Amino acid sequence: MYGIIFSKVAGLSAWTALVALSVPYLSETFAPQISSLTSLVADLPIPDHPLAKPLKLFRNTTKSTEEHQHPFFCDVSHPYRTELVSLDPLIIYIHNLITPSEITSLLDTAEPMFKPSVVTKHGRQQQTQDRTSSSAGLPRHDPAVKCVLNRARGFMGTMLRDGWDEMGPPQLVRYRAGQRFNVHHDWFDRPLLANDGSNRVWNRVASFFAILQDNCTKGETHFPHAKPIVLPSPWNEPMWRGGLEDQKLKNATELKPLWREHEDGGLAFRPVAGNAIFWVNLHANGTGDERTTHAGLPLGDGLKTAMNIWPRRYWPYE
Numbered sequence: 001m002y003g004i005i006f007s008k009v010a011g012l013s014a015w016t017a018l019v020a021l022s023v024p025y026l027s028e029t030f031a032p033q034i035s036s037l038t039s040l041v042a043d044l045p046i047p048d049h050p051l052a053k054p055l056k057l058f059r060n061t062t063k064s065t066e067e068h069q070h071p072f073f074c075d076v077s078h079p080y081r082t083e084l085v086s087l088d089p090l091i092i093y094i095h096n097l098i099t100p101s102e103i104t105s106l107l108d109t110a111e112p113m114f115k116p117s118v119v120t121k122h123g124r125q126q127q128t129q130d131r132t133s134s135s136a137g138l139p140r141h142d143p144a145v146k147c148v149l150n151r152a153r154g155f156m157g158t159m160l161r162d163g164w165d166e167m168g169p170p171q172l173v174r175y176r177a178g179q180r181f182n183v184h185h186d187w188f189d190r191p192l193l194a195n196d197g198s199n200r201v202w203n204r205v206a207s208f209f210a211i212l213q214d215n216c217t218k219g220e221t222h223f224p225h226a227k228p229i230v231l232p233s234p235w236n237e238p239m240w241r242g243g244l245e246d247q248k249l250k251n252a253t254e255l256k257p258l259w260r261e262h263e264d265g266g267l268a269f270r271p272v273a274g275n276a277i278f279w280v281n282l283h284a285n286g287t288g289d290e291r292t293t294h295a296g297l298p299l300g301d302g303l304k305t306a307m308n309i310w311p312r313r314y315w316p317y318e
């Protein structure tokens with residue numbers, strides 16, 4: 001079915017008209033047209049990799065000249081720790097997903113490539129007051145990128161099919177004082193045509209949002225529709241604390257919850273470098289889960305840099 005629908009629009013470039021990312025917080029005057037207003041977080045062009053090839057999970061032992069100069073060692077057994085945050089939609093907090101040396105390497109690679117973030121609205125890529133951050137595409141053959149993507153792939157287990165689904169092109173996003181990304185979702189309203197001559201279509205089945213730099217105030221990631229797993233106490237007692245920072249990194253008096261119930265509802269996650277939020281974007285039938293809408297709340301001071309990983313599921317499976 002998708003083949004028929006999408007072959008008609010195959011001539012359009014991947015990020016024109018097809019896709020949507022709703023921005024419900026958009027200015028009040030536009031509110032009535034919200035449903036027809038489309039915009040999206042475009043995948044940035046990846047300098048060295050065609051977009052639609054599934055990522056092969058092997059260890060490439062050939063070292064480039066650059067790698068010889070700045071060797072990067074992938075710690076394939078790096079331990080991370082997970083906590084369930086929400087069951088439906090599934091949201092998992094991952095402590096220590098990305099190591100300090102991976103962070104350094106990713107930032108070195110991306111630093112010269114940051115550009116103002118864009119979204120696509122009415123079929124045109126544009127900057128908007130809904131998204132004031134800057135972004136940088138990451139080359140998928142970069143050793144640190146591969147290392148992190150392989151770990152994220154391992155985390156997803158049987159949710160992806162090897163040789164068919166893929167991890168997608170990752171990008172970094174950076175927020176400075178006052179910058180934000182209003183409420184949006186990462187999945188596309190309609191799947192996108194694979195850019196590989198096939199009739200396959202794909203969508204972002206899940207998202208990882210991993211913090212690399214957290215020298216900032218505010219700038220939480222807010223999921224307005226997310227709810228804690230436990231029911232509230234009938235006596236208004238606090239029933240949970242949203243994760244605790246690793247005691248290795250902070251001493252006990254400094255330990256602070258990593259997420260909290262936001263005063264406007266939902267859950268808000270404090271940016272902490274190395275840690276990530278993982279959530280599932282699509283229902284089992286492939287449609288987007290509205291409850292995964294989220295926002296990058298405005299930053300107070302400082303700098304917040306994060307890595308977006310958007311694993312792709314393809315249809316039909318043949």
Ligand SMILES: *[C@@H]1O[C@H](CO)[C@@H](O)[C@H](O)[C@H]1NC(C)=O
Nearest residue numbers: 060061062063064065067141
């Ligand atoms: C392996 O890595 C080298 C150096 O980064 C690169 O030139 C080469 O294309 C890679 N090979 C594959 C099959 O990805």
Ligand SMILES: *[C@@H]1O[C@H](CO)[C@@H](O)[C@H](O)[C@H]1NC(C)=O
Nearest residue numbers: 248249250251252253254255
């Ligand atoms: C723990 O943190 C407190 C408050 O920041 C600080 O005063 C204290 O010196 C720290 N203790 C250690 C052992 O780092």
Ligand SMILES: *[C@@H]1O[C@H](CO)[C@@H](O)[C@H](O)[C@H]1NC(C)=O
Nearest residue numbers: 282283284285286287288289
């Ligand atoms: C897909 O599944 C969701 C969740 O069960 C449901 O709300 C939605 O109506 C379904 N959509 C279609 C087109 O089947």
Ligand SMILES: *[C@@H]1O[C@H](CO)[C@@H](O)[C@H](O)[C@H]1NC(C)=O
Nearest residue numbers: 177214215216217301302303
């Ligand atoms: C963190 O941000 C503050 C405020 O912008 C700045 O003064 C400080 O130098 C920064 N520290 C680091 C380690 O970047």
